[in-house]
Amino acid sequence: MALGIQSDASLIKPLEGAIVRRFTAGAAVTVGQVVSMQSDGKVDPSNTTSAAQANMGIALSAGGDGDLIDVVVFGPVSNLDDATPGLIYDNTTDGTVAASKAGNQTKIGVAISSSVLFVQI
Known part of the structure; x- marks a missing residue:
């Protein structure tokens, strides 16, 4: 199975x-x-080319510079597609998650089902 982020934004939600x-x-x-x-006190899509960033969680809403967005900072969020339960997932250069760690990637959470990530930042 290939890991992916849920493509239907309406299905990405906190549990x-x-x-x-x-x-x-x-x-x-x-x-x-x-x-x-x-x-600057704002959140941007995570970028693993920088070792000095502090991951906050998974965005539940979209927005641009200056917009308020909701973020799951801990706990279960339905956002994955075809994940392997029990695997640790890390951030990537474009704000997505991956099952393998490389470079400056940091742990985001653990898959608890094929579609749910338990955020543990």
């Missing part, structure tokens, strides 16, 4: 027990992207 926080976007963010805190 019972998830903690959701609201942040100001500093760049264009799409639903399902991993976002990280920047030095």
